Amino acid sequence: MSLLPVTNSAVRDAPLDIMAEADRTALRQAVKYLEHRSLAMRLSLLFGRQISMVGKLLPAHLSEVVDKTAERAIRMGLAVAMNSLNNETGRDRRGWHKTAAALSGAAGGAFGIASLPIELPISTLLMLRSIASIAKTEGEDLAKTETALACLQVFALGSQDGDEHGQRTSAATEGGYFAMRALLAQSVTEAARFVVERGVVEESAPVMLRFVSQIATRFGLVVSQKVAAQAVPIIGAAGGAAINYAFIDHFQVLARGHFIVRRLERIYGPDVVRAEYDAARRETAGAFA
Secondary structure, eight states: OOOOOOOSHHHHHSOOSSOOHHHHHHHHHHHHHHHSOOHHHHHHHHHOTTHHHHGGGOOHHHHHHHHHHHHHHHHHHHHHHHHTGGGOOOOOOHHHHHHHHHHHHHHHHHHGGGGHHHHHHHHHHHHHHHHHHHHHHTTOOTTSHHHHHHHHHHHHHTTOOBOTTSOBSOGGGTTHHHHHHHHHHHHHHHHHHHHHHHSSOOTTSHHHHHHHHHHHHHHHHHHHHHHHHHTSTTOHHHHHHHHHHHHHHHHHHHHHHHHHHHHHHHHHOHHHHHHHHHHHHHHHHGGGO
16 A cells, blocks of 8 residues: 655644754843843943932933934834835844944943934844844744834843842733733734735824834833933943943844744744743743842
C-alpha cells in the first residue's frame, strides 16, 4: 500500500503547543526587557536617585510643552511609519541610531528645555527607524500597516515605569506588557482598518487622532523624565548626550522584547505565548523586586 504525501500547509499554519527551549529562553529575555527596565531607573543610575522623581514634579507650563511636543513627535512618526519604514534594510543599526540621538541630546543639554520642540521629534524619528530595523530582524513585514502601527506602539510601552521601590505607579499598568497592549488594542485595530480601507493616512480623522493621542500620552510620561533630567543645571551638553543615549536605548530594548513576543505569537499562537510569558514573569518578579 502506498502512502500519499502529506501536505505541510495545515501543519505549518497551525500554532505549536509546546515552545522550543531556545524560544522559551528568548521569551524570558523579552520579559526582562518589557517588565523590568525603566528610563527612570537608568537615569537614576546616571545622575542620582532624585532624578526618578523629578518628572512627576514638572511645572504645569513645562508639562504642557512636553505633552504638545510628544504628540507632535508621534504625529510625525505616524507619517513616516505609513510612508517609508518599509525601506529599512533590517541591518543592526542600533549603534548608529544611538550616536545620532546622543548628538541630538547634546544640543538639548546645551540649550536647555527651549530646544525640546526641535530635538524631541528628531530623536523620535531616529528611534522609530531603529525600532523598524529591530522589527524586521524579528521577521516583521514593514510594508504592512499593522506592523508600522506596532512600531509606534513601542513608544507607549515605555510608560510602564516603576517607582523607586520597583512597584507600578499606575493601576492601568499593573498587568504589565500585555495589559498595555490590551489598552491600545482597539485603537490600533481601528487605525489599521481605517488606513487599509482608505488607502491613505488622514491624520485629522477621529480614529487616527485617537490612536496618536493614546500613544503620545504614554510617550509623554517618559519624555517628562528625560526633560526633568535635562533640566538639572549641571547636566550640560555631555549630560544631554548621555540622557538621549539612555532614552533611545530604552526604546530599542522595549522594541526587541515587543517583536520577540510578536514573532513567537506567529509561531505558537497568542495563548501559548501568553501562558509562557506569565510563567516567566512570575519567575523573574523576585529577582527584580
